[in-house]
Amino acid sequence: MHTVLVLGGYGFFGARISQALAQNHQIRLLIAGRDGHRARAFARELGLAAEQGLALDARAPSLAQRLGESGVDTVVHTAGPFQGQDYAVANAAISAGANYIDLADGRDFVNGIGRLDQAARDQGVFVTSGASSLPALSSAVVDRYLKQFGRLESIRHGIGSGARSPGVATMRGVFGYCGKAFSRLEDGRWQFTHGWLDLRRHRFPAPVGPRLLGSCDVPDLVLFPRRYPTVQTVTFHAGFASAAGHLFVWAASQLVRLRLIPGLTPLVRPLHRISRWLEPLVSDKGGMFVSMEGLAHDGTPLRIDWHLVAAQNHGPHIPCGASIALATKLARGEKPPCGATPCVGILSVEEYLDALQGFDVREVQA
Numbered sequence: 562m563h564t565v566l567v568l569g570g571y572g573f574f575g576a577r578i579s580q581a582l583a584q585n586h587q588i589r590l591l592i593a594g595r596d597g598h599r600a601r602a603f604a605r606e607l608g609l610a611a612e613q614g615l616a617l618d619a620r621a622p623s624l625a626q627r628l629g630e631s632g633v634d635t636v637v638h639t640a641g642p643f644q645g646q647d648y649a650v651a652n653a654a655i656s657a658g659a660n661y662i663d664l665a666d667g668r669d670f671v672n673g674i675g676r677l678d679q680a681a682r683d684q685g686v687f688v689t690s691g692a693s694s695l696p697a698l699s700s701a702v703v704d705r706y707l708k709q710f711g712r713l714e715s716i717r718h719g720i721g722s723g724a725r726s727p728g729v730a731t732m733r734g735v736f737g738y739c740g741k742a743f744s745r746l747e748d749g750r751w752q753f754t755h756g757w758l759d760l761r762r763h764r765f766p767a768p769v770g771p772r773l774l775g776s777c778d779v780p781d782l783v784l785f786p787r788r789y790p791t792v793q794t795v796t797f798h799a800g801f802a803s804a805a806g807h808l809f810v811w812a813a814s815q816l817v818r819l820r821l822i823p824g825l826t827p828l829v830r831p832l833h834r835i836s837r838w839l840e841p842l843v844s845d846k847g848g849m850f851v852s853m854e855g856l857a858h859d860g861t862p863l864r865i866d867w868h869l870v871a872a873q874n875h876g877p878h879i880p881c882g883a884s885i886a887l888a889t890k891l892a893r894g895e896k897p898p899c900g901a902t903p904c905v906g907i908l909s910v911e912e913y914l915d916a917l918q919g920f921d922v923r924e925v926q927a
Contacts, residue, residue: 566593
């Protein structure tokens with residue numbers, strides 16, 4: 562039995578990952594979080610023994626010792642937001658001789674995981690950050706089609722969410738950079754844009770349809786220019802199911818950019834409550850797109866548009882696919898190379914989507 566501990570295992574993404582891993586008979590699942598009562602209750606809800614729910618504080622100095630005592634083979638860290646976090650959990654996992662996987666979407670956090678590479682190699686463990694839609698799935702899509710290009714020049718990608726709002730921690734991370742400046746590669750030059758501005762409309766395939774999107778600061782903006790050196794432009798945009806809700810965030814981000822208000826973080830909890838109230842009135846459909854442009858091997862222009870569409874509010878399961886797929890592979894004994902790396906080039910699109918079987922999620926290539 563391969564013991565997997567999901568930190569934040571009863572949270573928004575953690576619960577979905579735990580539900581999937583609890584069905585794997587090769588995995589002994591531990592659900593951990595600061596609230597031991599909730600962890601034990603959720604363990605029982607999944608048909609596990611109550612003692613498989615643990616009270617565990619990610620900031621505790623004794624974390625590595627607790628992981629070792631529990632016989633943990635792999636830690637899946639879902640307790641965000643990761644913007645501004647350090648690598649305490651990853652270091653504890655390494656010290657305990659456990660593999661480490663997280664769902665981080667923070668640009669600096671994911672790109673900085675390589676500083677743990679030597680420690681992970683010394684302990685013989687696999688450490689990866691960004692095991693989520695970005696960059697795990699987005700890079701897998703680009704890798705799938707890369708061989709069709711003689712020269713890949715542009716990657717524009719984005720996500721339009723469904724009605725189901727993420728957890729408060731995720732919203733705090735996302736709203737933390739509203740109106741704040743960050744850099745991205747455009748036409749071969751690093752230029753500044755601002756969080757949730759640069760408003761544009763993207764038409765997703767049916768049943769999603771057109772969505773308003775704004776610019777977001779994500780790990781791909783740094784990872785992709787390094788991974789695909791011929792690329793001259795990399796952008797990422799995201800948006801909400803409600804056009805009115807998106808325009809509210811866009812307008813508030815303008816106020817932050819103009820320094821009329823300091824930020825949107827204090828509004829996260831009330832906005833989260835409002836989004837939950839409005840959920841029945843908003844579309845339950847969402848999607849993701851990756852658009853690649855460049856030259857084919859014969860020098861002619863080539864564009865490939867890939868979409869993933871989700872219905873029935875199954876979109877929130879998509880970010881969970883990478884950690885489920887990786888934990889499943891580790892439980893089978895298929896261990897990736899030891900060391901610490903962002904989650905790129907590790908999973909194929911097929912491996913990622915296999916972890917989402919049973920959900921109303923399908924890919925579309927135009």
